[in-house]
Amino acid sequence: MDYQATTPMDPRVLDAMMPYLTAMYGNPHSSTHVYGWQAEAALDIARAQVATMVGAREEEIFFTSGATEANNLALKGIMDVWGKKRPHLVTVATEHKCVLSSAAACARAGYDVTVLPVRPDGLLDLDMLEKSITDRTALVSVMAVNNEIGVVQDLTKVGSLARAKGALFHTDAAQAFGKIALDVDAMQIDLMSISAHKLYGPKGVGALYKRAVPATALTPQMNGGGQERGIRSGTQAPALVAGFGKATEIAGKELNQEAARLGEFMACFKRKLAASLPDLIVNGHETERWTGNLNVSIPGVDGDLLLANIRALALSSGAACASAVSGPSYVLQAIGRNEREARSALRIGIGRFTTMEELDEAANILIDAILEIRGRSV
CATH class of the missing domain: 3.90.1150.10 (Aspartate Aminotransferase, domain 1)
Structure with missing residues (x-):
């Protein structure tokens, strides 16, 4: 009775993971032998599965340890790149703690942060949102489905308002991905955070969707070997990613x-x-x-x-x-x-x-x- 906290893993997901926990144990970054190729193929398949769910391109999906990391990467990374030109971030009082904490970190770094209230029904006042976005706003971050009260925000209207003012739109979709229809183009979403364990996949893996346009350039928050095209360094986990992809595929069908x-x-x-x-x-x-x-x-x-x-x-x-x-x-x-x-x-x-x-x-x-x-x- 607590599926918002986490979901049990679907047996079909575990079946998809098992080969990469046993025989196919290679490092996806090992490009000179079959073990590495097998592991890299698992990432490619999952990347396509996740991208298909939201109408994105495969190269726009970056695997992370979960939605918390993806949220940190989106907010801090974008403001670090664009904050000098547009030093304003807009978010909402009912966001997940990791978004509010990341916004607070941006405020400590010297950026202006507006935290909007919500109506008594938990939904965002869109007129208030529109007034809060200015030509100084770099990013608007609004959660898709609230993790406590379950309300679904109107992402299409939020995306339209942000785009009209030249701001980027990020959504924390950890509770929405695989549960409600999401389309990054129709909703004008520029960045989206996802977590596998909210849709019957394994814990410890998620993704950031980042639209492949210059405006979404961001500063990586982890330094290392340059995995995930330099956006998120660290050896990827093929078994977790394969499970994430399979969970996404199942959710899309059902x-x-x-x-x-x-x-x-x-x-x-x-x-x-x-x-x-x-x-x-x-x-x-x-x-x-x-x-x-x-x-x-x-x-x-x-x-x-x-x-x-x-x-x-x-x-x-x-x-x-x-x-x-x-x-x-x-x-x-x-x-x-x-x-x-x-x-x-x-x-x-x-x-x-x-x-x-x-x-x-x-x-x-x-x-x-x-x-x-x-x-x-x-």
């Missing part, structure tokens, strides 16, 4: 069917909760959201206490990356939830291997635990 199935499942789950808990508060837009996500605040119930009472369920009260940080979710605070509402929140995520029987059982466990806690407090 995207529409999976989204529809999860939408039906989550609607049933939500109705069951609401029938017993009519005061449930849904966090984020009711419909403009990824169908596998539901974030709710439960009045009168402390989220941490609730989680301690439902050990049979794998749920979370917010982003996994922020679990070590005390205090209520900054995403929920950004949409106007008070501290009590934010502390009573649960993030529920379902995915490819979730069954309706599991959801029914989870709903029963959750409802019983909430009613018991409320009964104690009466």
Whole structure:
């Protein structure tokens, strides 16, 4: 029930990885023998699979250790190159922590950073965004699908607004890639961050899509042997990359069917909760959201206490990356939830291997635990 934190690896992905964990163990940078050629071929295949998913060219995909590295590379790398001419970066208050931290690093480096608020439904005010982009803006960074509340931003409009002002558009698509339709040309996306473990692939691998135009020149954040055409040095991991590619291929084939199935499942789950808990508060837009996500605040119930009472369920009260940080979710605070509402929140995520029987059982466990806690407090 916590698919936003990570997804289980699809067995078909593991099958694609196994040859590169055993017999085909070469270094892709070894260009003089068959072991290196085999490993390099794995990268080429995966690069094509990832590029196809978003309508990109193969040479525009650069493998990284994940979306966090890709986000750092995009924001810091672009501002380092273009910050003298256009020293302004625009992002959003509900972005993933790694984007906000990278933006803060850019601010410490002397660049101007605007962090825009969101509406109470979690969506960006596009008029406010348009006014914030000036001829000094180098980069606009807006997340595609929020990792906590699941809302889907209008990337096409964001991309159009950025392009009209001559700014580059970056999106953190870790929670969107392989789940919703993405097209870098139609959405005018110049840079996109991706993570494999959010779409049933292995952890430790992701990618940065970087449009092959001079305007996206950026400073590499890792120095070394010049792998990934000098953008990301370090020996590539063919097994992880092969798994990433296979996961992408599977997601592309099953995207529409999976989204529809999860939408039906989550609607049933939500109705069951609401029938017993009519005061449930849904966090984020009711419909403009990824169908596998539901974030709710439960009045009168402390989220941490609730989680301690439902050990049979794998749920979370917010982003996994922020679990070590005390205090209520900054995403929920950004949409106007008070501290009590934010502390009573649960993030529920379902995915490819979730069954309706599991959801029914989870709903029963959750409802019983909430009613018991409320009964104690009466």
